[in-house]
Amino acid sequence: MAETALVTGAAGFIGRWVTKELLDRGYRVHGYDDFSGGSRENVAAFADDPDFTIVEGDIRDADRVAAQFDDVDICLHLAAEIDVHESLNDPGSHFETNVVGTQHVLEACRQTDTRLTLVGTCMVYDVADADGGIDEGHPVDPASPYAGTKLAGEDIAMSYYHGYDLPVTVLRPFNTYGPFQKASNAGGVVSIFTKRDLAGETLKIYGDGTQTRDLMYATDCARFIVEASTSDDAVGEVINAGTGEDVSINKLAELIATGDTGIEHVEHHHPQSEIDRLRCDPTKAHELLGWEPTVSLEEGVDRLRTWMCEKEI
Numbered sequence: 425m426a427e428t429a430l431v432t433g434a435a436g437f438i439g440r441w442v443t444k445e446l447l448d449r450g451y452r453v454h455g456y457d458d459f460s461g462g463s464r465e466n467v468a469a470f471a472d473d474p475d476f477t478i479v480e481g482d483i484r485d486a487d488r489v490a491a492q493f494d495d496v497d498i499c500l501h502l503a504a505e506i507d508v509h510e511s512l513n514d515p516g517s518h519f520e521t522n523v524v525g526t527q528h529v530l531e532a533c534r535q536t537d538t539r540l541t542l543v544g545t546c547m548v549y550d551v552a553d554a555d556g557g558i559d560e561g562h563p564v565d566p567a568s569p570y571a572g573t574k575l576a577g578e579d580i581a582m583s584y585y586h587g588y589d590l591p592v593t594v595l596r597p598f599n600t601y602g603p604f605q606k607a608s609n610a611g612g613v614v615s616i617f618t619k620r621d622l623a624g625e626t627l628k629i630y631g632d633g634t635q636t637r638d639l640m641y642a643t644d645c646a647r648f649i650v651e652a653s654t655s656d657d658a659v660g661e662v663i664n665a666g667t668g669e670d671v672s673i674n675k676l677a678e679l680i681a682t683g684d685t686g687i688e689h690v691e692h693h694h695p696q697s698e699i700d701r702l703r704c705d706p707t708k709a710h711e712l713l714g715w716e717p718t719v720s721l722e723e724g725v726d727r728l729r730t731w732m733c734e735k736e737i
């Protein structure tokens with residue numbers, strides 16, 4: 425009998441790629457999502473797969489979360505509110521989903537002795553030094569309620585590992601991009617720039633554009649999450665993933681802009697929540713899991729552009 429993975433946030437951008445990776449590896453996948461940030465469209469490709477089911481539900485509803493845990497072997501927890509700017513405007517909502525909701529998932533795992541992977545974020549880290557990458561020992565310094573609530577969720581998860589011996593793995597992927605990511609303000613910078621370029625609209629850079637990001641393609645991220653969720657060596661660990669290279673938002677805009685597309689700098693709404701430099705040191709993921717990213721930024725942007733053209737996004 426194939427193993428069953430419960431994926432919270434399965435209808436979201438990364439969740440649908442994780443779902444695909446698990447199905448490709450022979451898992452049965454049960455998705456749980458309230459479709460507040462994701463969509464049925466994101467998982468339409470799996471609708472006819474007998475190994476895939478998805479239920480609409482909120483992780484803030486403890487009973488409904490618990491009801492998803494029949495016959496589940498591993499839980500990959502991705503459901504979250506993810507908008508840094510929105511979290512500054514409405515921190516309570518991020519707290520309810522990212523902290524209280526995560527605790528509901530953890531409690532259901534504890535009751536059923538189910539292994540849990542908590543997908544955290546690189547946004548919990550303090551800014552990197554000029555040369556080095558950020559490894560898992562780097563200081564954390566959450567600069568927004570989004571980052572703060574994600575870090576709180578991590579801490580609670582690790583407390584279940586230490587306190588109840590629950591098999592928990594905490595992952596901190598760096599900024600991820602690719603098809604199915606939202607291209608609205610709440611989306612990722614690569615999707616937003618690519619969509620604007622295709623529409624012939626000016627690319628708008630918040631602030632001076634010298635801030636950098638380590639941009640990882642969606643399939644590399646999904647492979648990392650699934651590898652870590654199925655490796656015994658990853659239990660009790662916090663693991664980063666990224667390319668090990670960072671690119672400034674100015675350089676990224678130049679890479680994406682084609683033809684006459686203009687680039688302009690606009691005032692940052694929340695400069696205090698910006699992290700100036702984010703570059704991953706992915707050594708631990710490589711040593712522990714044998715994981716390495718395979719898609720270059722140029723190739724990833726090309727794939728995203730092709731997908732957006734096909735979908736007429």
Ligand SMILES: NC(=O)c1ccc[n+]([C@@H]2O[C@H](COP(=O)([O-])OP(=O)(O)OC[C@H]3O[C@@H](n4cnc5c(N)ncnc54)[C@H](O)[C@@H]3O)[C@@H](O)[C@H]2O)c1
Binds near residue numbers: 457481505506599
């Ligand atoms: N996108 C990135 O660059 C990135 C990087 C590192 C970590 N992450 C983490 O990966 C995870 C997925 O992020 P994403 O970019 O795919 O975002 P996303 O918004 O596309 O996916 C999140 C999913 O969670 C669902 N959700 C939100 N609140 C919910 C609730 N209360 N109950 C049930 N479902 C709910 C949404 O409907 C959505 O489908 C998040 O935990 C995020 O913190 C993302």
